[in-house]
Amino acid sequence: MKRFSKYLVVALLSVAVIYFAFFYRIPDLYITKPGPVADAMEMVSVADSSPKSDSEILVTTVKRKQGTVFTLIKALIHPYQNFSKETQNYETVRQDSRDVQQAFMANSKQTAVTEAFRLAEKEKELEFIGIRIMNINRDVQALESLRINDVILSINGEKVSPNALAKLPQKLRAAQTELVVAREGKKQELSIPQVVRNGYLLNGVLAVTTNEPIRINSKGFGGPSAGAMLTLSIYQQITGQDLLNGRTVAGTGTIEANGSVGLVGGIPQKVYAAHHSQADIFFVPYLGNEEGTFSTNYFEARKVAADIQTEMKVVPVGDMTDIIEYLKVHA
Structure with a gap:
C-alpha cells in the first residue's frame, strides 16, 4: 500500500x-x-x-x-x-x-x-463609400457605441463625402448625431449623444470599393x-x-x-x-x-x-x- x-x-x-x-x-x-x-x-x-x-x-x-x-x-x-x-x-x-x-x-x-x-491606371473604377474609423478616444463616454473598423456611411441622413471626417467632431459637439455605419457586413443605426468634451475624439481613413x-x-x-x-x-x-x-x-x-x-x-x-x-x-x-x-x-x-x-x-x-x-x- x-x-x-x-x-x-x-x-x-x-x-x-x-x-x-x-x-x-x-x-x-x-x-x-x-x-x-x-x-x-x-x-x-x-x-x-x-x-x-x-x-x-x-x-x-x-x-x-x-x-x-x-x-x-x-x-x-x-x-x-x-x-x-x-x-x-x-x-x-x-x-x-x-x-x-x-x-x-x-x-x-x-x-x-x-x-x-492607380499603377494600372484604372483609378476611375474606384468608388468612395464611407469613412473607416481607425481610432476612438475611449475617455469620451458618448462615443461608446461606436467601434473601431466601423465604416460611416451617412451622418444625420446625408451620405458622407470624402471631407466629412474633418467636419464630424464639430457635428458631434453641436448636437446629438445620427450615424449609419457598416459593421461586420451589416448596416447599423447609431445615435451619438452630444459630446461636451474638447480635444481629440476620433480619426479614420477613406473607404472605397x-x-x-x-x-x-x-x-x-x-x-x-x-x-x-x-x-x-x-x-x-x-x-x-x-x-x-x-x-x-x-x-x-x-x-x-x-x-x-x-x-x-x-x-x-x-x-x-x-x-x-x-x-x-x-x-x-x-x-x-x-x-x-x-x-x-x-x-x-x-x-x-x-x-x-x-x-x-x-x-x-x-x-x-x-x-x-x-x-x-x-x-
Missing part, C-alpha cells in the same frame, strides 16, 4: 510538472517567433483574371503567443524567437484590440486595391504588413502580367496611400520564414544609409540573411514601383 501511495504521489507530481511546463500560461509573458506564410496569389481573387501560375507571392508573418515554461526555453535557445513582458488591462482593451487589427487589415486591403488600380469583383481572404492574418505583397498580387491579376516568371517572391511592408512601402516589425522572423519557404526574393522596406548606422528594416534583413547564409536575394524598396521594376528588369 505504501509503495502504491509513493507511485501515486510521483505520478501526480509528474502530471503537475508537465502541466506547468507545457500548458500553464505565464502572466504577461509573450513569445514572438516566425509565423506561417501565405500565398497572396491565393489570398486575392479577381474576376476574369488569368489562372494562377506556379509562381508564388508569399506574405510573411510573425506569430505572437502567451508563453509557457517550455516555449520560453525554446525562445532562449532559438536565435529568431524572443520574449517580452507586457502588462495590460485586457478586459478593457480586448475588443478594441481585435477591432484595431481588423481595421488595419481592412485598410491594408483597401489601400492595396487603390494602389494597384471597385466595380470589378475583388475578394481578399486574409486567412486570419491581422495588421497592415501584408499590404505590399497584396498590392503586387492585385496588380498582376488586373493587368494580366506575369511579373514572377516562375519565381517565389516574398516580402513585407505596409502600403501607404502614396504608394510607398512602409516600415514594419518582426523582420528577423519574417526573413527566417521566407528562407525556409524557399523564396527566391525578399522585398523589404528601405530607409536609412548604406552604412546602416541606425536600425532599419533593410539592414536588419540583410544581417539576418547573412547569419542564416540564405541564397535568397534581399531587395530594398521604397515604393511599389521599385518592386514592379525590379521584377521586370530581373525577369
Whole structure:
C-alpha cells in the first residue's frame, strides 16, 4: 500500500510538472517567433483574371503567443524567437484590440486595391463609400457605441463625402448625431449623444470599393504588413502580367496611400520564414544609409540573411514601383 501511495504521489507530481511546463500560461509573458506564410496569389481573387501560375507571392508573418515554461526555453535557445513582458488591462482593451487589427487589415486591403488600380491606371473604377474609423478616444463616454473598423456611411441622413471626417467632431459637439455605419457586413443605426468634451475624439481613413469583383481572404492574418505583397498580387491579376516568371517572391511592408512601402516589425522572423519557404526574393522596406548606422528594416534583413547564409536575394524598396521594376528588369 505504501509503495502504491509513493507511485501515486510521483505520478501526480509528474502530471503537475508537465502541466506547468507545457500548458500553464505565464502572466504577461509573450513569445514572438516566425509565423506561417501565405500565398497572396491565393489570398486575392479577381474576376476574369488569368489562372494562377506556379509562381508564388508569399506574405510573411510573425506569430505572437502567451508563453509557457517550455516555449520560453525554446525562445532562449532559438536565435529568431524572443520574449517580452507586457502588462495590460485586457478586459478593457480586448475588443478594441481585435477591432484595431481588423481595421488595419481592412485598410491594408483597401489601400492595396487603390494602389494597384492607380499603377494600372484604372483609378476611375474606384468608388468612395464611407469613412473607416481607425481610432476612438475611449475617455469620451458618448462615443461608446461606436467601434473601431466601423465604416460611416451617412451622418444625420446625408451620405458622407470624402471631407466629412474633418467636419464630424464639430457635428458631434453641436448636437446629438445620427450615424449609419457598416459593421461586420451589416448596416447599423447609431445615435451619438452630444459630446461636451474638447480635444481629440476620433480619426479614420477613406473607404472605397471597385466595380470589378475583388475578394481578399486574409486567412486570419491581422495588421497592415501584408499590404505590399497584396498590392503586387492585385496588380498582376488586373493587368494580366506575369511579373514572377516562375519565381517565389516574398516580402513585407505596409502600403501607404502614396504608394510607398512602409516600415514594419518582426523582420528577423519574417526573413527566417521566407528562407525556409524557399523564396527566391525578399522585398523589404528601405530607409536609412548604406552604412546602416541606425536600425532599419533593410539592414536588419540583410544581417539576418547573412547569419542564416540564405541564397535568397534581399531587395530594398521604397515604393511599389521599385518592386514592379525590379521584377521586370530581373525577369
